[in-house]
Amino acid sequence: QVQLVESGGGLVQAGGSLRLSCAASGRTFSRYHMAWFRQVPGKEREFVAAITWSGSSTYYADSVKGRFTISRDNAKNTVYLQMNTLKPEDTTVYYCAADPVLGRYYSDSYSWDSWGQGTQVTVSS
Numbered sequence: 001q002v003q004l005v006e007s008g009g010g011l012v013q014a015g016g017s018l019r020l021s022c023a024a025s026g027r028t029f030s031r032y033h034m035a036w037f038r039q040v041p042g043k044e045r046e047f048v049a050a051i052t053w054s055g056s057s058t059y060y061a062d063s064v065k066g067r068f069t070i071s072r073d074n075a076k077n078t079v080y081l082q083m084n085t086l087k088p089e090d091t092t093v094y095y096c097a098a099d100p101v102l103g104r105y106y107s108d109s110y111s112w113d114s115w116g117q118g119t120q121v122t123v124s125s
Contacts, residue, residue: 001113001114002024002025002026002028002029002032002098002114003024003026004022004023004024004096004097004098004114004115004116005022005024005117006020006021006022006094006095006096006116006117006118007020007023007119008021008119009093009094009120010120010121011123011124012121012122012123013123013124014086014087014123014124014125015085015086016086017083017085017086018083018086018121019080019082020036020080020083020094020096020119021078021079021080022034022036022078022079022080022081022096022116023076023077023078024077024078024079025077026077029074029077029098030054030074031053032053032098032099032100033050033051033052033053033098033100033102033106034051034053034070034072034096034098035047035048035049035050035070035097035098035099035106035112036049036050036070036079036081036094036095036096037096037097038090038092038093038095039092039093039095039118040092044109045109046061047107047108047109048060048061048064048068049061049064049068049069049081050070050106050107051070051072051079052102055072055074058070059107061107064083064090067086068084069081069082069084070082079096081094083121086123087123088123088124088125089123090121090123091121091122091123092120092121093119093120093121094118094120095116095117095118097109097112097115097116098113098114099111099113
């Protein structure tokens with residue numbers, strides 16, 4: 001497992017932008033596929049985006065496609081989520097996740113082994 005720490009959340013107006021970061025510990029970060037999920041209290045954790053270990057492939061939920069971009073810097077052991085054109089419905093806690101295997105059920109939170117503590121994103125209307 002890797003230890004993950006998210007940062008970059010905050011309060012922004014609708015239409016604005018935020019960039020979330022997830023710093024990972026350990027020397028094997030580059031061997032892990034990474035993802036972002038979000039969770040509204042009382043609901044299932046929702047897939048947002050994923051990126052393969054090399055960064056060569058990315059995947060997005062339809063609700064964020066064209067607005068959010070996932071990227072990674074393996075030299076810095078960090079994965080990012082650039083969020084543009086934010087909407088009030090994007091308000092929730094965002095979590096990063098890591099796993100050495102990217103299976104067909106990557107959009108299912110149960111497919112991911114390691115999790116950060118989350119960072120709050122609030123979009124005001």
